[in-house]
Amino acid sequence: MASLPTLAVVGATGAVGTVLCDLLSSRRNVWGEIRLIASARSVGRTVRCRGEELTVGALTPEAFDGVDVAVFDVPDEVSAHWAPIAVDRGAVVVDNSGAFRMERDVPLVVPEINPDQVRHRPRGILANANCTTLTMIVAIAPLHREYGLRELVLASYQAVSGAGQAGVDALQRQLGKVAGDRVLGSRPGDVRQAVGDELGPFPAPLALNVVPWAGSLVDQGWSSEEMKIRNESRKILGLPDLKVSATCVRVPVVTGHSVAVHAVFGVEVDAESAREALRNAPGVILVDDPAAGEFPMPIDAVGTDPSWVGRIRRAVDDPRALDLFVTGDNLRKGAALNTAQIAELVVRDRSR
């Protein structure tokens, strides 16, 4: 390619799209034109990206003419309809929704783990994993390479921004109602009463609470979020028989998903070698000195690129198992950053 490629960002004004525009300003510049696209109510707004004021355009088939890569940060049904249209117009689509992730002919790409899969895209679509899967899998893959992963037992601590800006706004309003002179949360019903109907997109108050639910009911009591983590982990690692049990829980954190991981391997593990494998792994930062107060936490991981991993322990009763804790920015590595990385891989691959 003589000139620099054109990138379209669909859903540019949403929670993830906004972070993507920020990221594009700070990453090595591989793009010529950047075309911002959003739903009707955002058309005409201007967004700052790479130092330029860009005007948001409408989502039309013609918007994809001349686009090399189109990143979609929109709900499933919007992606399902519009991604094939973008492909017809000549773009490679990198989709951050759940619409295509589990389709056999759509690779689920994590650049640190399976970068080569960007080349196999018979439908012209590459998928980005769920934010909880992404946060965790970047830290698990190096351990899998070392020891051969057999089983994952996971419990999540998911931030409200995983439910979009509406989730952040709801927590913000709820905190305003529970913070004050009275100590709420010590009597039954007092938090529900204070929060009232300010639930936002959640089934229960998040302020001073944890809610063991994310997504929709799939089957046999499992939530869609829990099944995504299982199915996507298997696909990304290429382990169709991997045993996975996840419990997904929303917590009153603005941004930064955390996961408590119990990982069982095929051979005996050693905590110090595990630390060494993680210290050298791409996209991972090791924070593991509890005596010094160093462990991964959302308030430190927010706004950063890597998955923060720590609390690495060999299971006391199983020499083949490791327990650890991972935290990552669900809007960056969990979403916008991973799509930006995939988009860059596509054009790097093309320019060879």
Added chain:
Amino acid sequence: MASLPTLAVVGATGAVGTVLCDLLSSRRNVWGEIRLIASARSVGRTVRCRGEELTVGALTPEAFDGVDVAVFDVPDEVSAHWAPIAVDRGAVVVDNSGAFRMERDVPLVVPEINPDQVRHRPRGILANANCTTLTMIVAIAPLHREYGLRELVLASYQAVSGAGQAGVDALQRQLGKVAGDRVLGSRPGDVRQAVGDELGPFPAPLALNVVPWAGSLVDQGWSSEEMKIRNESRKILGLPDLKVSATCVRVPVVTGHSVAVHAVFGVEVDAESAREALRNAPGVILVDDPAAGEFPMPIDAVGTDPSWVGRIRRAVDDPRALDLFVTGDNLRKGAALNTAQIAELVVRDRSR
């Protein structure tokens, strides 16, 4: 016994002691005199209990004269010193600290699980388990009886009141600093900056954060809280070979510890029979209808006696494993309630 027995409450003005005084006012009355005892700075204060104004007395050997049962809700070192003195003066001690729990000749009693053990007390001391263990084990024991427990993988969501009133005060102050017009928690360091040095008893801010640490460093990266859950679960269930891996995490909740549980059994399980076993179990309330927004949460469990259990699922990839979520009031069943129940068992046993 002709007259009603005398109860002493040591640490009557602390977080757990206060809840115990509340509980004694609402439970079937089995006590004659109730004697409140606390450290020097609380002596002379009056506390309302069973409708009476009781004056807090000093912790002296003589304070235990004529006492039938002495409940200790004080730090480990205070229990270690004073419990044997109370026994010497003729009291049976029910200790809520960690000082005696793992001693071979001190039973660790959960009345719903091993009530008979109150009779075997060669040292005159009965121990109460850690609050996280208690919350969870009441829901696990009925499943163990049904299927034979082999392994537990646990991740906790622990409330700040588990660290005493100082923990509640710290979260309260922190919330005052992060609630407001600005959305904090979306940029690195903004929560740390707002919270400043108002950490209270925690190694990091709890507001808008989760902290994967509780207790002190024991060995090989494990925290004291994590090892307590392992060792106490084995002792209470009488399963010295039980495999246990726990990750303990503090969350911005005032009261109500939650635990995500992955339990592996000796035989195949069935979610509906598991629900049935829990529906009929003492000290447990089943809350398991996610489609209707019903799952266990701290804001509902606080101030109530039972362990709330829900999100019961058979593991997709292991027919012998169940995943579930348990929440209980860490100051009630997790502490004061269980000690009150043990004390009542002691006097009931004696009056036979």
